[in-house]
Amino acid sequence: MPSDWFPTSLPPPGFPLSCSETPCDDNQQLLFAKGLTGDFAAEQTIASDGMGNFGNYHLSLWESASILLEIMDNNLDMLGQDALLDVFYDQASGHLVGQVQDARASMHHIDQLSPFTLQVLKDYAVERSNLLEEIEALDQLWADTEADSLLDLRLLLFEALSGLNSELMDIWESLDVLSLSRADSSDLAYINLSDLPQNYQWTEKHSSELYLKAIPFENENWTDADTDLLITEAGHCPAVFGRHVHRARSLYYHKFGYWPETAACKEIDKSVDLPGNPEKRTAISEFPFEISIRPNPVSNQLFISIRSEMVVEPSIRLLDAYGRALPGFAKANQVNNEFVLDVSSLSDGIYLLEINLPGQIAHIEKIVILH
Structure with a gap:
């Protein structure tokens, strides 16, 4: 041809x-x-x-x-x-x-x-x-x-x-990667599953939750310990929770629940550290919160509600389906931690709403705009 x-x-x-x-x-x-x-x-x-x-x-x-x-x-x-x-x-x-x-x-x-x-x-x-x-x-x-x-x-x-x-x-x-959020330590980045002991197993508990079972931390100064590490799929609970692993093999974790009706993430249980040297551990400094986004699909105004025991000043960005930030988007009408985004000028399609809270907690929600 x-x-x-x-x-x-x-x-x-x-x-x-x-x-x-x-x-x-x-x-x-x-x-x-x-x-x-x-x-x-x-x-x-x-x-x-x-x-x-x-x-x-x-x-x-x-x-x-x-x-x-x-x-x-x-x-x-x-x-x-x-x-x-x-x-x-x-x-x-x-x-x-x-x-x-x-x-x-x-x-x-x-x-x-x-x-x-x-x-x-x-x-x-x-x-x-x-x-x-x-x-x-x-x-x-x-x-x-x-x-x-x-x-x-x-x-x-x-x-x-x-x-x-x-x-x-x-x-x-x-x-075979678990994404780990960075805190104050440069030791926190990514961890490959191949780096963990071989006798772990995946079990599915919920459509949006996976649990990593029975992780033994074997070290001459450590005793074996079993724990549940909550791995939540993207678009639900923030990636920062449940993924803090220190190079010295100490582990902190939280358990979170996900409610599809409100698209909110809320702490339902918290566990402390595993046996070991506390000086070698990296702490979790985040706090419980709830985020609700309505309506979705949206045609004109998108309401974002953030409930927390602390006063939060979130950074909100709207991204297109390829992850590119849309310029000129500003939050308005902030009342009691509720924010309003006017999306009436945007074309129909799939967008990503990114909400960053103190401590680099990122909540990403898929938004459908339909006029």
Whole structure:
């Protein structure tokens, strides 16, 4: 296929949005196919800011596939021509495969991922379906299959999309990382599960909770001890709780509960330290609090309520689905620790609300704006 068939830019202003709505001659149809694939590539290209690209690549993949299918549905007549269909398919599938390869390559730098990036990765990984193995095998399928109609192609693409979740979960599990929040000690950063003793086991207690069972801390100056370490998935309770492990193998932990009805995190139990030398331990200085966000989905005003035994001065940011902060967002009408954000000017879609409290406690909530 001639290389100059591939698009290099979006169609010029005033170009027909669909050849099925506006009659096009052969040359216009070819230009339109190039414009479609250029638009597709531009729409799902995300700005790379270091490791942030990896943390959100799966969201971009899913949106890429959705845009691809939507464009196909909107241009049935034009895409019914075999030559133009080949151009469109080659460009679209090639771009998706490239994104997956970039994401895999960036996994070599997993130790550089921020807790926020890991949270976003985990949150979306359990909600998206998988594309990787199927989309990489689709080139061979395409070569071996005679697609007599657009419906045949759409079926192939749909099958390629339908399995995405298992691959994303495999990637997440391969990381084997618990994100740890930094406190006053530089010893607090990340801990790999492979660094822990081998006789631990995971048990699922709740849809938003995982417990790490029976961790023995064996040391010539230590006695064995069993404990429950609460690991809460992103988007629920703050990552800072339950993840403080000191290099000297002392462990502090809290137990927290999650109430889906109010999207609030509240301390329900607290345990003290394990046996050992108290001078070697790093303390937890956070405090109990509750955060409620309403309504969600939201169309105009978003109300954020923070209840705590202490007076808190939170920092609130609104991020787009790729983790980029939206400028010009200010909190207003603060009354009794309640804040109001006016989101009426934003487009419909998925956003992330980040609330930072004293002690670097971060609460991240997925917000859906729907006008």
